[in-house]
Amino acid sequence: MITLIKLTESDKRLIIAFLLIFILVFVIIGLIGYLIVRIMRWQGRRLDNNVSDVVYTRVITDKKKFGKYARKKNWIMFYKAARIPMIILLCSFVLLLIRDLCYHDFAYNPFDKDVGFGSVLFLWDFSKVFTFSTGSMSINAPTVINSPHLVAEAWCGYIFVPFFLVGALWYLWSVQSLIARSLRIRKLSDSIFNKNLDNFNQNEQMMNSLNSQQNPNNSPQNPNQNK
Amino acid sequence: MDGFFKSFGKGLLYIFVLPFFLIVLAGYAVVGVLIFIFLFFKSIILFFSGRSLKIELPEDVRAKEIIQGSVPNNNVSPDSAPVSNDNVAEQEAPIVEDLPPESEPTDKPQSVEEACFGKPNEPTNEQPKEENKDFANVAPEVNSIQEGEKGNYSETNISQEQTENVGANDNADIKVDEISTDVYSPKKSSYEMNDDIKDDDDDDSSSGVDINFKDF
Numbered sequence: 001m002i003t004l005i006k007l008t009e010s011d012k013r014l015i016i017a018f019l020l021i022f023i024l025v026f027v028i029i030g031l032i033g034y035l036i037v038r039i040m041r042w043q044g045r046r047l048d049n050n051v052s053d054v055v056y057t058r059v060i061t062d063k064k065k066f067g068k069y070a071r072k073k074n075w076i077m078f079y080k081a082a083r084i085p086m087i088i089l090l091c092s093f094v095l096l097l098i099r100d101l102c103y104h105d106f107a108y109n110p111f112d113k114d115v116g117f118g119s120v121l122f123l124w125d126f127s128k129v130f131t132f133s134t135g136s137m138s139i140n141a142p143t144v145i146n147s148p149h150l151v152a153e154a155w156c157g158y159i160f161v162p163f164f165l166v167g168a169l170w171y172l173w174s175v176q177s178l179i180a181r182s183l184r185i186r187k188l189s190d191s192i193f194n195k196n197l198d199n200f201n202q203n204e205q206m207m208n209s210l211n212s213q214q215n216p217n218n219s220p221q222n223p224n225q226n227k
Numbered sequence: 228m229d230g231f232f233k234s235f236g237k238g239l240l241y242i243f244v245l246p247f248f249l250i251v252l253a254g255y256a257v258v259g260v261l262i263f264i265f266l267f268f269k270s271i272i273l274f275f276s277g278r279s280l281k282i283e284l285p286e287d288v289r290a291k292e293i294i295q296g297s298v299p300n301n302n303v304s305p306d307s308a309p310v311s312n313d314n315v316a317e318q319e320a321p322i323v324e325d326l327p328p329e330s331e332p333t334d335k336p337q338s339v340e341e342a343c344f345g346k347p348n349e350p351t352n353e354q355p356k357e358e359n360k361d362f363a364n365v366a367p368e369v370n371s372i373q374e375g376e377k378g379n380y381s382e383t384n385i386s387q388e389q390t391e392n393v394g395a396n397d398n399a400d401i402k403v404d405e406i407s408t409d410v411y412s413p414k415k416s417s418y419e420m421n422d423d424i425k426d427d428d429d430d431d432s433s434s435g436v437d438i439n440f441k442d443f
Contacts, residue, residue: 023235030238050282053290060286069286076282078259079266086263175256 044184088167
C-alpha cells in the first residue's frame, strides 16, 4: 500500500519559507565570499608598493628572481604584521599558565559555561528541536540552559577569552594577507615577465616604420625631433 | 534579479570551496608560526650584531641608488630609466633632456665644466688651485682656457691628472673616465720616458734649481 503524503496549506507555507531561508542563506554566503575576495585583492595590491621600484629600474629582469625576491619580502611583511597579535596571544597564554600554576589545576577550561567565559553568554540546547513520532514531525523551541551571570572563579576566562579571540582573529587576518600577497606574486610574475604576441602584427609594424620614414615630422616614433 | 541568483550561485560555489580554503588557511597559519619563530630568533641575532631585519633588501638599495643617481647625473642609460608613470621619472625627465647626448663627445667638456664649476663668467669659490684639486680632475686650467683652445689643452691636462688619482668624488671620476675615453692624448714612448728620467737626474745633480716643465 502506498501512502501519499498529504500537505496542508500550513505545511506548504512552511516548506516555501524554508526554501526562501535556504536561498537567502546561500545568497548571504555568496556576498560574504565576494567581500572576502575583494578584501584579498586589496591586500594583494599592497605588495606592489614594495616591489615597484625594483621592477621599474630593471634591477630584476627575471621571473624566478622576482618570485624569490617577492616571496622573501612577503614573509618579512608577514612577520612585521604578525608581531602584535602574537604578543597578545602569548600574554593571554602566560596568564592562563599562571592561573593554572596558582590553582594547581591544569585541566581548567576557560570556555566552560560554569567557571569560564560561557557563564556570561546565552546558551541553548538544540538537541530536542526536531522530534519525529509515528508519521509526524514536530518542531520545538530550543531550551535555554544558561543565562548571563558573573562568577568570581571565572576571572581568568573573562580575561583570557577576549584577548585570545582578538589575537587569533588578528593573526588570521595577517595569514590571509600573506595568502593574498602570494597569489598576487604569481599573477605579477606572469603579467610582468611573460611575453605576449597576441596583439603583435609584424606587417603593421613594418608599415608604421615605412610611414615614419616618409613623414618623419608626424611620426610618433621619433621623440628626438619632437623636442 | 540576475545579481540575486549570481550571488546564490557564488554562495553554493563558496560553500564547496570553503573546506579547501580553511585547509590552506590552517596550513599557512602553522607554517607562519614556524617561520615567525625563525625570523624572531634571526632578528634577535641581527639586533645584537648591530643590524636589523629590514624590509629593504639589497635589490631595493640598488634600485634606490639608480633612482637617486639618475637625478643629478646623466650616467643612466635611457633603457634603465624609470617608467614615465612614476613621479620620480617625471622629475628626472627634464634634467635628462637638458644634458647633451652621449653621441656628441665634443660637447662633454662643456657639460662637465658647467656641471662642476658653472659657466666661466660666473664667480665660483673654486678658483684657488688647492680647492680645485679636490674636485674633478678637470682642474683650474679649465677656467683659464678660452673656448677655442679647450679641445686640445684640456685633454692633455686631463690625461696627466688622471694618473695622479686625486681624491675626487665618484661623479667626477665617472665624468673624467667618460671624457678620457673620447680624448686622444699623445703617449710617450719608453725612450722618451727614460730621457725624462735621465733629465731629471741630471737636473738634481747639476744645479739646485728644479724646474719641472711637466706641470705647465
